[in-house]
Amino acid sequence: MAVRRAIQGIDGPDPLSQLLGDAQYIADDGLATAAYLSLALGKPLLLEGAPGVGKTEAAKAIASVLGRELVRLQCYEGIDAAASMYEWNFPRQMLAIRQAGDDYVNLYDDRFLIARPILQALEAPRDRVLLIDEIDRADHEFEAFLLEFLSDFTLSIPERGTVRAEEPPVVILTSNRTRELHEALRRRCIYHWIGYPSPELEQRIVMMRASTVAEDTARRVVAAVNALRAEPLAKPPGVAETVEWAEAATLLNRGGGSWPRAFARAIGVVLKDQDDLDYIAPRIDALLSESAA
Template sequence: MPKRRAETVATSPEAVASRLAASRYLADESLATAIFLAIRLGKPLLLEGAPGVGKTEAAKAIAELLRRDLVRLQCYEGIDAAHALYEWNYQRQLLAIRHAGEHEVDIYDDRFLIARPLLQVLKAPEKRVLLVDEIDRSDHEFEALLLEFLSDFQISIPERGTIRAKAQPIVILTSNRTRELAEALRRRCVYHWITYPDAGREAEIIMLRA
């Protein structure tokens, strides 16, 4: 079972750090503990820090150690539900209506639904890790849009109802702290601040990567 795989990996912070090192990512004790808690508690992981400290690389390494595909949602100013959740393929819907003639056609069938990153992960949580990258670049309205997903791992589609994940998805959010995130979003996550490595740690990273 996918959940068992995650639990097997996250037996302790030390086990997480060891497996991340095998994926060529060095995590200190505090980061390994945050990852361990996020997996064991079934909560999203929020990583904050200056650009270049390894937040996105941490997400890639987590996906690798869990043997899941990484689905990346890159945030930007003006991002909306159509880019993050889903949208309908209106051209295919119109074609289906024309071809159906007098017969009825369900234009809200799965074949007309374009799954964006959040819906992709909900449909196959045991195979994917969701990375919401640079959440601080989006606006407060988009943060509010994410709350249902981060709380209950579900999304509501007016034409289809509520779609829930059948297993616990792994979700990682990153922020460069260009602005403060809403408290409602922070409360739903395990939080960790990543700092720049000291000289010794940086030398270890270089030797591991070189």
């Protein structure tokens, strides 16, 4: 019953998809269904896909739909439990001791506790959505810690006791699949793979996110981006780059001119790797001309 409070008024994937659209995120049926089941069942949502396909944006949109604050835990190599859970403010503790003189100081008072994303989510599960971003960048030890957290949604603070969420918080994990996640972690989640959108869907996204871009420009840039993705690039462009390329080319083409030329001049917006730029440079005119046909 407590979990149902998180999706009050959302009685299926279709209403959720519509609300996500109102939050400027176009979700296909697979994503809307996975997100709905995650909310309804009180289980974490694991979103995997290539960089730039909209995994983090999906989490932001879900938080917006629920009217909650998004608390983001950005993972990286070497991240530890302290960076994700809590820390004690040691300098402030020392200052309090000096100022107190002979008086007693509770060094584990709330004023000395620095809540990190996991503790923030546990303290206010009805007000926050926890995003564990790029979990594949963390090491196996941190992943093992997350397994325990996702099992019972509790956190032990030796100086204070156990913090337990009054209801399961909404948790969304993303992975770029730079490494395989542990099977036990996957079992605890509702899983969805986000691929590159179809040309039609990507054109809709461009039109939604870039209001100054004409429909014909959106069609041209989506065709060009899909041609680039078919090339053996180190860093294929994501959806965000598609939107930015359309906006940049529109700016460069003000006053008239050649669309292929505008796209070529703005190529640094969509390709952000020197080797990729060097590879595409001799072929960019032909590629853009074919895409515009």
